[in-house]
Amino acid sequence: xxxxxxxxxxxxxxxxxxxxxxxxxxxxxxxxxxxxxxxxxxxxxxxxxxxxxxxxxxxxxxxxxxxxxxxxxxxxxxxxxxxxxxxxxxxxxxxxxxxxxxxxxxxxxxxxxxxxxxxxxxxxxxxxxxxxxxxxxxxxxxxxxxxxxxxxxxxxxxxxxxxxxxxxxxxxxxxxxxx
Amino acid sequence: xxxxxxxxxxxxxxxxxxxxxxxxxxxxxxxxxxxxxxxxxxxxxxxxxxxxxxxxxxxxxxxxxxxxxxxxxxxxxxxxxxxxxxxxxxxxxxxxxxxxxxxxxxxxxxxxxxxxxxxxxxxxxxxxxxxxxxxxxxxxxxxxxxxxxxxxxxxxxxxxxxxxxxxxxxxxxxxxxxxxxxxxxxxxxxxxxxxxxxxxxxxxxxxxxxxxxxxxxxxxxxxxxxxxxxxxxxxxxxxxxxxxxxxxxxxxxxxxxxxxxxxxxxxxxxxxxxxxxxxxxxxxxxxxxxxxxxxxxxxxxxxxxxxxxxxxxxxxxxxxxxxxxxxxxxxxxxxxxxxxxxxxxxxxxxxxxxxxxxxxxxxxxxxxxxxxxxxxxxxxxxxxxxxxxxxxxxxxxxxxxxxxxxxxxxxxxxxxxxxxxxxxxxxxxxxxxxxxxxxxxxxxxxxxxxxxxxxxxxxxxxxxxxxxxxxxxxxxxxxxxxxxxxxxxxxxxxxxxxxxxxxxxxxxxxxxxxxxxxxxxxxxxxxxxxxxxxxxxxxxxxxxxxxxxxxxxxxxxxxxxxxxxxxxxxxxxxxxxx
Numbered sequence: 001x002x003x004x005x006x007x008x009x010x011x012x013x014x015x016x017x018x019x020x021x022x023x024x025x026x027x028x029x030x031x032x033x034x035x036x037x038x039x040x041x042x043x044x045x046x047x048x049x050x051x052x053x054x055x056x057x058x059x060x061x062x063x064x065x066x067x068x069x070x071x072x073x074x075x076x077x078x079x080x081x082x083x084x085x086x087x088x089x090x091x092x093x094x095x096x097x098x099x100x101x102x103x104x105x106x107x108x109x110x111x112x113x114x115x116x117x118x119x120x121x122x123x124x125x126x127x128x129x130x131x132x133x134x135x136x137x138x139x140x141x142x143x144x145x146x147x148x149x150x151x152x153x154x155x156x157x158x159x160x161x162x163x164x165x166x167x168x169x170x171x172x173x174x175x176x177x178x179x
Numbered sequence: 180x181x182x183x184x185x186x187x188x189x190x191x192x193x194x195x196x197x198x199x200x201x202x203x204x205x206x207x208x209x210x211x212x213x214x215x216x217x218x219x220x221x222x223x224x225x226x227x228x229x230x231x232x233x234x235x236x237x238x239x240x241x242x243x244x245x246x247x248x249x250x251x252x253x254x255x256x257x258x259x260x261x262x263x264x265x266x267x268x269x270x271x272x273x274x275x276x277x278x279x280x281x282x283x284x285x286x287x288x289x290x291x292x293x294x295x296x297x298x299x300x301x302x303x304x305x306x307x308x309x310x311x312x313x314x315x316x317x318x319x320x321x322x323x324x325x326x327x328x329x330x331x332x333x334x335x336x337x338x339x340x341x342x343x344x345x346x347x348x349x350x351x352x353x354x355x356x357x358x359x360x361x362x363x364x365x366x367x368x369x370x371x372x373x374x375x376x377x378x379x380x381x382x383x384x385x386x387x388x389x390x391x392x393x394x395x396x397x398x399x400x401x402x403x404x405x406x407x408x409x410x411x412x413x414x415x416x417x418x419x420x421x422x423x424x425x426x427x428x429x430x431x432x433x434x435x436x437x438x439x440x441x442x443x444x445x446x447x448x449x450x451x452x453x454x455x456x457x458x459x460x461x462x463x464x465x466x467x468x469x470x471x472x473x474x475x476x477x478x479x480x481x482x483x484x485x486x487x488x489x490x491x492x493x494x495x496x497x498x499x500x501x502x503x504x505x506x507x508x509x510x511x512x513x514x515x516x517x518x519x520x521x522x523x524x525x526x527x528x529x530x531x532x533x534x535x536x537x538x539x540x541x542x543x544x545x546x547x548x549x550x551x552x553x554x555x556x557x558x559x560x561x562x563x564x565x566x567x568x569x570x571x572x573x574x575x576x577x578x579x580x581x582x583x584x585x586x587x588x589x590x591x592x593x594x595x596x597x598x599x600x601x602x603x604x605x606x607x608x609x610x611x612x613x614x615x616x617x618x619x620x621x622x623x624x625x626x627x628x629x630x631x632x633x634x635x636x637x638x639x640x641x642x643x644x645x646x647x648x649x650x651x652x653x654x655x656x657x658x659x660x661x662x663x664x665x666x667x668x669x670x671x672x673x674x675x676x677x678x679x680x681x682x683x684x685x686x687x688x689x690x691x692x693x694x695x696x697x698x699x700x701x702x703x704x705x706x707x708x709x710x711x712x713x714x715x716x717x718x719x720x721x722x723x724x725x726x727x728x729x730x731x732x733x734x735x736x737x738x739x740x741x742x743x744x745x746x747x748x749x750x751x752x753x754x755x756x757x
Contacts (some may be wrong), residue, residue, distance in 0.1 A: 061491075
């Protein structure tokens with residue numbers, strides 16, 4: 001099955017993440033990664049999903065059925081910038097610290113914490129570069145690892161501009177935050 | 180309006196502003212403030228006290244399906260709302276506009292496993308079009324407006340609002356100046372004109388075209404437009420279970436129902452057609468059989484307001500996203516001149532002749548009447564349908580609510596459906612046994628001047644018959660129930676007979692004396708055991724000024740034919756030759 005990167009803009013209301021994740025599970029697709037955060041508009045959140053499926057068109061259509069989902073696209077074959085971050089706590093006795101520091105330099109990773117026998121390294125890059133880095137440092141002993149999941153953005157003028165979807169007037173009535 | 184109102188008063192006011200007149204429900208601890216407030220509004224907002232929340236939900240569905248307006252049901256927190264889950268799921272499957280109003284525990288104890296607390300928004304997330312948890316009275320005017328807008332527009336569906344008790348009790352000054360903020364919800368009503376022309380091009384070249392009409396035609400009010408369209412092109416029309424009523428069966432272009440218990444000539448026509456125009460149907464597996472073998476020679480044009488239905492089950496050549504009525508109007512506008520239709524008309528006429536030949540060969544409805552194996556029976560089920568059918572045609576002014584099972588398929592097959600849209604009400608997608616009696620309550624309240632016939636099995640009847648008490652208490656007189664009582668869960672028994680070597684595991688079913696049960700509920704109860712008594716009982720039901728139940732004790736082991744075994748091609752039907 002092919003892996004697809006999907007970008008979605010959603011209304012920032014409580015439960016929206018549960019709705020998206022629940023729908024994908026119910027329809028029998030597997031989420032490999034899911035990253036959520038603010039977009040450039042305060043009331044709109046942005047998701048990047050990586051899904052394994054041969055019927056990604058159905059996934060996109062089903063996501064559109066959710067009331068709070070504003071725009072969904074499969075950007076897998078588009079020109080995109082993809083990034084992922086990993087934070088690793090490595091087993092790092094003084095004997096190997098130099099090696100880890102120089103290896104981190106090659107991958108443009110940052111040392112963000114040094115303890116008595118551990119180091120925390122932070123690294124950002126394309127998913128494959130992150131994968132490479134993890135393999136390279138695995139030999140030192142990974143005590144903890146946290147990956148953020150992939151985030152994606154289409155290059156150039158095309159893309160997912162959240163401000164296009166903000167209604168300019170909301171009446172004088174209360175538009176509740178719905179929390 | 181600038182005076183203070185409680186949240187519960189705002190709920191009543193919001194419902195009245197949206198045109199709601201009737202609600203079906205049961206009170207309980209968490210929803211009490213709403214019941215306290217609705218007493219003041221009782222002249223404008225009728226509350227019907229049901230005996231079980233499932234009954235309230237189906238009653239609201241019956242109201243909605245027979246009117247096209249939103250049906251409203253109410254339950255309290257915990258078991259009250261979990262009892263609403265089945266009708267909500269039913270409404271989701273059959274695209275019924277339903278509003279479920281639920282009381283929730285106070286916001287200060289929310290999430291603490293308080294008395295009668297259930298996470299109903301979590302439970303119903305997959306079976307609602309949308310749902311809300313409201314903890315602040317200020318949100319109520321907006322949420323009620325948005326909820327009813329979502330439930331009734333686009334592809335309709337159930338919406339649930341869960342409101343904490345303190346939000347209902349709090350007094351605030353409501354603001355009714357509301358503009359909906361739904362950037363992600365803009366249903367497409369108008370079809371793309373290029374696609375309309377593509378569809379017409381395909382239809383004009385067709386030699387063996389077919390129309391399938393589904394629920395969407397009824398929901399969008401497109402029955403007249405469908406008739407004009409079919410007549411202009413002279414294309415045969417198939418009506419699905421939920422499409423029944425969208426096109427009169429007496430019309431020369433009507434050929435009947437497709438699918439698992441559809442007619443042989445209809446399924447054969449689908450398997451040989453070259454262009455299939457599906458408007459407002461969703462290619463359910465009970466229609467398609469094994470989808471990969473469905474309509475193998477056809478180019479498919481699929482019209483649906485929900486884009487996710489298009490291409491989901493069947494490969495589509497011309498997809499059209501739009502409202503059924505708007506699409507048919509656009510097709511009629513783009514219709515070429517009469518001369519250009521000549522080729523299609525001549526091909527369609529040969530094609531229709533071929534379908535009618537198949538129909539004569541396989542007999543359709545007639546095969547039941549002529550079946551040799553029923554001659555020894557004292558009360559074959561088809562005799563009941565024959566008499567009900569004749570009576571309905573004679574007396575008119577009726578709607579039929581069927582339950583789920585063999586009797587439901589016989590009703591769809593054997594009655595002549597000519598009374599128009601929203602006169603056949605049944606649970607299709609979810610196939611919820613126990614739907615019919617409570618649903619008829621909603622239908623009867625919406626249509627007090629019509630006779631509402633319930634056709635029900637003895638299994639389904641026993642699931643929700645407590646609503647007979649509600650029907651009596653509300654003084655409803657226009658419901659007549661026909662139980663097709665065969666002492667089995669008959670459809671399962673039929674499968675066991677045909678595919679499991681008659682291992683009748685869990686299907687033989689006893690019941691009470693249904694006529695006596697009806698009498699206990701202050702109804703009239705009648706029992707019929709012989710074909711000769713059928714008409715007299717039906718006439719007595721009409722002559723009685725009140726609800727009537729007739730227990731038709733039919734032959735026990737009769738099967739619904741024709742039949743497509745599950746996951747087979749609809750070309751392979753089990754039939755019974757006359």
